[in-house]
Amino acid sequence: LSVSDSNFGIQWHIVAMYGPSFFTGSLIARFGAPVIVALGLALEAVAAMIGLSGITAPHFWATLFVLGIGWNFAFVGASALVLETHRPQERNKVQAFNDFLVFGMMAIGSFSSGQLLAHYGWNAVNMVVFPPVLLGLAVLSLASFAKRRAKLRAVEEIPDPSI
Structure with missing residues (x-):
């Protein structure tokens, strides 16, 4: 592709990564973070x-644009889920560790995608997306299932006041 075609795609990819943030929180409030993460994946x-x-x-343009929106939903939704995983006094450490993991993996992905493209081609860059997406969906499903079970157990343990 020409440099101008590449630049156009990358520009809209960046817009797609961060632009939806104006309404992603509202979507999370309405549908729940796990649903938005799954949609992003x-x-x-x-x-x-x-x-x-x-x-x-x-x-190329459509790939980068849709990828950007998916990244936004997955990232913002997962960040909302991180807020549920710790006590208030642990917040700074948990958030810092999460940011380190996310942005560290983004850096690795950015650098390795160039090498993957140079050595194996465009199809390889796209194929490598599926294992992490499937892993993320599996972990999200297991976590959601465990959370629903815990809620059901808590409801079963509440004594009936009429007895």
Whole structure:
């Protein structure tokens, strides 16, 4: 692709990564963080499928745009879930560790995607998306299942006041 085509795609990718943040919180409040994370992961998989379907500039642009929206939903939703995993006095350490992991993995992904593209091609860059997405969906499903079970147990333990 030309430099201007690449720049156009990257510009809209950045907009897609951060622009939805104006309403992602409202979506989380309405549908719940796990649903928004799952939607984000699904959009990342859709982006990879778009990328696998062709190598034209519009494919590249659509791939990066959909990937950006997916990243936003997954990132903001997962950040909301992190807030539920610790006590208030642990907040700073947990948030710092989460940010370290997220942005460290982003750096590794950014650098390694260039190497992956140079050595194995565009299809490999898109194919490598599926294992982490599937792993993320599996972990999210297990966590949601465990949370629902814990709520059911808590409800079962509440004594009936009419007895």
